[in-house]
Amino acid sequence: MKRNWIHPEEPQNAKRYWRSTAELERRESFLKNLGREFPAGDTLTPEEAENGRRDFLKIMGASVGLMGLASCRRPITTILPYTQHVEWMVPGKPVLFATTMPRCGGATPLVVTVHEGRPTHLSGNPLHPLGGGIDSFAQASVLDLYDPDRSQKPLGAGKAISWAKANELIAAAAADAKKSSGAGLGIVVGATTSPTYLRLLGEIKTAFPQAKLYGYEAVGGDAQAVNKEVLGAGVKPFVKFSKAMRILALDCDFLGVDPVAGEPIKEFTKHRAKETKAAENDMNRLYVLENRYTLTGGMADHRKAIPAALIPAAAALIAEQLGDASGKALAASAPQALKDWIAPAVRDLIDNKGTAVVLAGSRCSAEVHALVASINNALGAYGSAIDLLQEAPKPDMGDFAALQADVSGGQLKTLVSLTPASLFYDAPDAAAFAKLITEKGVKLVHVGSLLNSTALHAAVHIPAAHYLEAWGDVRAADGSYSIVQPMIAPLYDGASENDVLLALLGRKKLGPAEKPADGAAPAEDAGYTAVRDTFAQVAGGLDESKWNFTLRDGFLKGSAYARANASVNAAAAGTIVSKAKAGASPSDEAIEVVLVPSSGVYDGRYINNAWLQEAPDPITKLTWENAAWVGSATFKRLGLEDGQHIAIRANGVEIEIPAIEAPGHVSNSITIPLGYGQNNVGTVGGEKGVNGYVMRRLPGQFVISGAKVEVLGTVAELAITQTQNTMEGRAVYREGTLETFNKDTEFAQKTGMDSHIPENISFYKGQVGKKDTENPDGFDYETKHQWGMSIDLSKCIGCTACIVACQSENNIPVVGKNQVRKGRLMQWIRMDRYFAVAKTGINNVAQESTWAEDNPTPEQLENAEMVHQPLACQQCEAAPCETVCPVNATVHTDDGLNAMAYNRCIGTRYCANNCPYTARRFNWFDYNKRNPLVETEKLGIKANNLYFGPLGEKREDESIRLQRNPNVTVRMRGVIEKCTYCVQRLESAKILQKQVQRDSKNFRVPTDSVKTACQQSCPADAIVFGDLADAKSSVNIAKASPRNYQVLKYIGTRPRTSYLARLRNPNKNMPGAENIAVWSNNQY
């Protein structure tokens, strides 16, 4: 290739020299060849230019080079340094930014870890008033960004169209609506608290006065509508769990998937852990009434399983005892057992007036919310344990019924769907609604990130931007204003909801940003400007430093909602209650079906997130699909086995779904987690589970009674991660009542047979304990860090946030349904879940039952207790895995870690066998290289792709690799892996300390300055990690607790991770109180 010389421009006012007249006259023939290295005549023909000597040599050289490459064992990848340094960017060093994840009706404040421009990991924003841990949905949302199956191109009636065409269609629709001043235009929005979004919706209302807005969320309930009537418009109850010492939850999973404004997990669990003797009133107490087990039910001190149809009756009963007789008719249907249970509970609430609250689940019917408002009023909760906040005014929106009416009335021509729900999938009677849309010729414009049924059938589909890709803003539950700042340019040019509204207003073109003309500054993004404008309104002026501080901190200080001047309108509440009809208890013949959002995919929006699909459901431990939860007694009555299909007929529809036994579930009631059964959404979500929405006919209908169940012959193999439900009398998990604790604070160390066994005496002085004159081989606590962890079971609620956080931080591969079925889950943290039924054992001592031998009664099974225990590598000081590794691939570090050298490991798996905690995971296949999620057909055999080895499909989805943490090795097949306390974080903290330390001798990272991923994500602050050699560290304080115990201590492994036994605070007057946490009695 010849070089093209770029001649410097001639100076304007200078003497001119010329070589030829041609140059002087600036003839075209001369100028054409001016840039050439060689003069005219030396040019090559086009063929020659293509295959010239230099090119020939180059191609030959490359071929030779590639020949060599092909024979290489590993492909060569090169890391190129930046020739010009990019500000903020040091390869291998992440940059942290604050942003916020918009959620259904709220927001999750986040800190994003960005490696070389790629967001890789999310954690909670500790500066935010509601910050701290985050749940698994937020934790996993970073994977959605890189989802290769994400919607990437606009679609027109299911076919790809260009962005220009999409813009044209939107502009046409807007122009059309403009002519009729908006009549015929409808916009469906989800539950949002984004000020910009709401402001733009208001502007739409101004520009198109006749346009209609509708609010729709797939699993939304009546709470807001009731609050509007009973408490006043825009009044939002904000529960202060820090003050709530007596909580009664009516089908309200506030620790799980039911959004309750407040800081449910963090503040609730704060009152669960006691280190010294405490009075009953110092610890909070939770009563739960629900039909199935939820995370909240698992944390309850008293829980009773009742049919969901009886929740209104229970609410009415409570109200009645507090002097509100409006629900008398409802209360009449309650069975005696429920009355006996409620009476002492309500007495306890009354005794704690001012600190007692009653909570209703978001999907409960209107009368429950009305009754609960009245109950809380009577308990004096408003103003003390519940703050009533005044939200910013929102534009008026119709509900789904109004939308349905308007569509069937032919009033809509264009419908823009901005809600994260999928109208053609999760709407009540979705098939009929979809038909109606087509029949009435409504043009549906759908914005979403999944290619779900709505996207494929909409007239226009616009790929949505991920919240890490676009500017936005949002208010958290307490009203704190946050800016959603993008971390990466949109990977597929997607548009946010704001962008679509701006496009309708004609202020923005969707799709790839237009390249600015040479030299011109790029045009300011309209989405960004819109957020800036809103910020100016919220902050009272666009102050740059304020804007920058808001971006840095992740929220605007002092922007929370003000308290509302509101009181309970008893008359309005009474009217709502009086309209309600009493629900009937289900029977063998008329079974009730309860629809709930699932712990994995919520309402279906996370269906294509592999981490969430593979995170086991906290209750059933089912992954990758849903199943009908059937209570143990009904399960036995129907003669079912796990995975056996049942046909459920209700509301005029029939679905076939595999059944799963659910201890703690009320009889004759079936729970179906929603969100599954969406086909064509991608490799991850497609063909997984059964759609439960089809049973729903009305928007608020989540409990369907009178269902018939038929047992079918076929049995599906479910991907369950834990099949053993009881502890078999082993004191792996320990808990006790506050009373036991007060009697003997060290009860946990005496629980179970383990504590009775004398400690092992070793012939060898191994590297255990502190180094001193007695123990010269011990650990050096003087100059080295000594890492340790404590997990507080009083606080742990059993959600799966830590599992997902660990997966995100440590590049843990997803193995797919097929491999989960085979028991090859790779997640480093296992969330063990045990059920317990009390029985009277030897010497009349109540003890945990082993079910097989005891045949517990249906009553016992309905009210079985449930506990959760997260278990990862315990970093044993005398680690049994280390001694057995023949090649020294797993060894101990000076700072007490049980380290893994992946490239030394040959995969004998002896360590996995010898680990008493089964904490080690083996790469049975190349999970990172070969796609485990697809079936392949080769040589006429159809099987999971993994089983074809080198013939199988390689992972083509490069985008997923962008999520990987560059500081953690991606493991190949054939090696063992396990938790190492996020050793990469520890090492970078030490390196930083070495830089800070300079000449001083203080090589100790500042106290509690380094956190593991699981600890950071834990919304309950149950995990404490730190340096045991640092006397001030929180982990030392935690481990000093009398509740501290080591799992399987008797083996003498000396684990560095220890547990704090769970405490429970039963009310002695409650029925069955004597059976709570019977383990604590089982002392030796």
Place this chain on the structure above:
Amino acid sequence: MEASASNTPRILDREPLVLNNRSYSWITNRICGIVENKQPALWWILFVPSVLLTGLMVFCFAYLISTGVGVWGQKQPVAWAWDITNFVFWIGIGHAGTLISAILFLTRQKWRTSVNRAAEAMTIFAVMCAGLFPAFHVGRVWMVWFLAPIPNANAIWQNFKSPLLWDVFAVSTYFSVSLVFWFLGLVPDLATLRDRCRPGLKKFFYGLFALGWRGGNRHWSHYETAYMLLAALSTPLVLSVHSVVSFDFATSVVPGWHTTIFPPYFVAGAIFGGFAMVLTLMIPVRRIYGLDDLLTPKHVDNMAKIILLTGTIVGYAYCMELFMAYYSANPYEAAAFTLRGLTGPSIWAYALMFSFNVFAPQLFWYRPFRHNMWVVMFVCMCVNMGMWYERYVIIATTLERHMTPGSWGEYSATWVDQWTFVGTFGFFMMLFLLFLRFLPVIAIGEVKGVLPQSDPHFDDHAEKGIQEEDLMAYPDRHVAKPIAA
């Protein structure tokens, strides 16, 4: 009181080790004939499937290596299953050979001469089969050289605390010593074969491996010294190899594995299983090749008694395990055995193990059963299967019920597990059939040594005739007496 002949105690005749008063030449001809004549049809009927199964085994291992250990059925709590079960099973089988050739040699058990050659060959082939499993069961077989103490740039040495490393040394030592011992014993017989061959390729190879054996006194004297030394060297190996293998389990912390009884229990089990396999192979061989006179019911009887003895030791160990689990008052230990035998998912395996290994050999208390080849074959088959199940029970079913109940899971084998194991049988059979085809199945020189004719005082007490040809072979020794009346 009349003095009579009946007063002197009658000396019972020892059952002869070779029946029908066979001569030296008959023995040579009969044994060498197996190698020299065409193989019977049955040989081919067995050999062809064996080769095919060997091919299947190669395919299974190739699939395993190219795809990943996941093609086997192992999973989260059960990281070892059929792989190590098969390893211990084959290693166990390999025990009888060395026991017969070394310990019985040192204890002057003359009857060993008829079985030791085949048993040693079986040992070597079984150890070859066994070695395949630990080598290929690892996740990254191409890195398996990390196990060898080769100085390397990383300066990482092996972990000498790991029983797996002890295994590597124990098994490789055992294999090499057994191979040398076997080969040494073969030398005089190879020379016999060499001498009987017509010149050609065959003669060249027999000659090559016969190491120039001429049968001189000096040769014999050196040979016997070397044989004695090697026997002494391999005797501790018989005990050590399976003890070391048992350390894989005994030194772990897994309840059900962590038991001090394992080393003697494993050695007894190995001898038990090894003898059963020797009988399984030799009973058909003696019938097919007409070796009934050399391998007599007495041999079978002796081996059956050893099976009965070791089987009883194994049964004692089973019961002692249960007792210790109860007596230790350790709930984990107790649960491991309760779950194995009573309530766990694999109690069928435990039941099979117990009945095959403890109940079946009890038939051998009754002499006629020890002499009925069908019964012996039946019991040996039971023991072969029972010993496989014993290892399966110890390895897989124990791991299925590990310490934290939350991680419990059930194991099931895949077709790759099953066909790999079946394939190793093919490999083993192929090697054994080739051994029958090319090498003397009974040690010719040693069997001749236990004939009555070999006794220097034979002629003094001879009541029955010696064959003329024998006299001709050793004219200097047997000149004096003419035979018979």
